[in-house]
Amino acid sequence: MRVLEALQWIRPPLGWLKVNVDGAIYSSANRVSIGGVIRDCNVLFAELWAIHDMLLHSWCLGFRQIELETDNLESVRILKGVSIALSGHSIVASIKELLAFDWEVLVRHIYREQNKVVDWLASMTKSSPIGATHLVDPPEGIHPLLQYDLSLE
Template sequence: MSITTWMHRNLFDPTYVTHDLEWPSRFAVTCWLLWKRRCCLVLGSEEGYRGPIRAWPAFGGGMQTDDLGQWLLGFARFVGRCDVLVAELWGIHNGLLRAWGLCYPRVELESDCLEAVRILTSSLDALVDSALVTSIKELLVQECRVVVCHVGRSINRVADMVALWDRGLVGEQLTLLDPYANIAAVLEEDISGSISAIGESVGVG
C-alpha cells in the first residue's frame, strides 16, 4: 500500500491492529520520535540520540560481491534488541571485518541507511560514545582503502534479504557461500543495473 494509506490505517482504522487498543497513539508517538531522531542527525544535534529508541529483535548482515556484482558470500547474525540504525551498523561492522580478514586492498561499502553513512563519513557527534561506531571507524582506516557511499533501497535488496534469511538461529553468525534461488534471482536483476557492495580487490573507485 502507499505510505499515505499505511499511515491512515495505523492511525484511524480500528480493525488494522486489534490486539492493542492504544496502537494509534503508540504509532503516532513512535513516528514522531523517529522523525525527531532523523532531523537531529541531519542538522547535527546530539539531542535525538540521548535516549535511543529500543525496538524489536534485530538482525544485521549483508553480502560481499566482486566489482561485477558477482556473489562472494552473504552473512547475518542476531544482534539483540535495538533500533534499525544500530542493526545496520552491526551489519557494516561484520562486513568490514570479513573484508579486512580477506585482505582486500580496496573495498566499497554501500548502505541504504543514510544515517549510518553520515555517521561514518562526517565528524557528526551522534553516537560518539558508541563502542560499535568507534570500532567501525578503526576498521575504516586499516590498510585497505574503503569508500563509504549511500545507495537507494532498491539497489540494496539482496543485502536486506540476506540479513533476514534465517531468523531461527538466534545467537549464531551465519555465512552463506552460495545464494538461495530467490536471492540469486534478485542478484541477477541487480547486476543488470547499478551494482556492487562490500567486496572485491580491484576496480573499486
C-alpha cells in the same frame, strides 16, 4: 527469612541498551560456547554492527579496496563525520578504527531499491538461529534479484 522474587528479564531504562551474555565450558568435549542477545536495539545500531562485521570480515579475507554501501543514510553520515549520533559509542569507535587500517574504503549511501539482495538476505535470517552464517552458494529464492543486478551492468 528468605525472600522469593520472580526471576525474569527486566527491560532497561529508556535510552539504555541491554546486552545479555553467557559462556559455558564443556570440559568433556573440550568445547567452549558463547551466546548473547542485544535487546531494544534500534535500526541504526543494528546497521552499524553489520557494517563493523562486514568490514572486519573483508579485512580478514585480505581485501584492501572496499566499496561499502548501505541504505541507512544516518550510518553513512556518522562514518563520514557529518553526524554526531552515537558519538563516543564503542561501535562507532570500532568502525573508525577499522576504517583507519591500511586500506581504501569508500562509504556511500544507496537507496533500498539498490540494496535488494542484502535486504532479502537480512529478511531471510529473521527466522534463523542466532549466529553467523557463511553462504558458499546463493540461497534458493535470491537468484532473480542477482540476475536483475547483473542485467544492470
